[in-house]
Amino acid sequence: MNFDEDTYIQLIKYILAKCYNKPNLGKTVLCNMMYFIDFNYYEIYGTLLTKETYIKSKKGIKPKHFREVTQNLIEKKQLFLRREPYYNRVIHRYYLTIIPQVKFGENELKIINLSINRLMNHNATSISKYAQKDPPFNMASLGEKIDCQHVFSRNKHYSVKKIKPQNK
Numbered sequence: 001m002n003f004d005e006d007t008y009i010q011l012i013k014y015i016l017a018k019c020y021n022k023p024n025l026g027k028t029v030l031c032n033m034m035y036f037i038d039f040n041y042y043e044i045y046g047t048l049l050t051k052e053t054y055i056k057s058k059k060g061i062k063p064k065h066f067r068e069v070t071q072n073l074i075e076k077k078q079l080f081l082r083r084e085p086y087y088n089r090v091i092h093r094y095y096l097t098i099i100p101q102v103k104f105g106e107n108e109l110k111i112i113n114l115s116i117n118r119l120m121n122h123n124a125t126s127i128s129k130y131a132q133k134d135p136p137f138n139m140a141s142l143g144e145k146i147d148c149q150h151v152f153s154r155n156k157h158y159s160v161k162k163i164k165p166q167n168k
Helices: 005-018 027-045 066-075 106-119 124-132 135-139 148-153
Strands: 054-057 060-063 079-086 089-096
Touching: 005 027, 005 066, 005 089, 005 106, 027 054, 027 060, 027 089, 027 106, 027 124, 027 148, 060 124, 066 079, 124 135, 135 148
Parallel strands: none
Antiparallel strands: 054 060, 079 089
């Protein structure tokens, strides 16, 4: 699978636009949302939406291209990053400089919106704990790629199989 940078950028922008008023949406929450969107999409359609590679790290889920892509968006002045206080911590929060145009199809938006709605109220700690119990994350070793095939081992708390895909 080849990384789909355009879809990845659109997904980052869409999440940031949809959750603009959520003070908890720092880097950790954003990265975990992207992981769940990709893996939920894989569970239904058999392919990752963005074709991103996710690595299991000591701090949780690490998308391989996140830093490079967000840095490019910051350089192009499409995003900016602020470090903000959030309770007794500091979060890295991204902001859009323009309102994005939605370029996703109906089936893609169904999975994206379902995933966002499930996760948008989590903070970094709670979303990380939630992700650590997801079978694909559990089955990977530290520093290793998280295998999307393991979504088929998910239980009812993680599975999105109940969503019926329409013709793509």
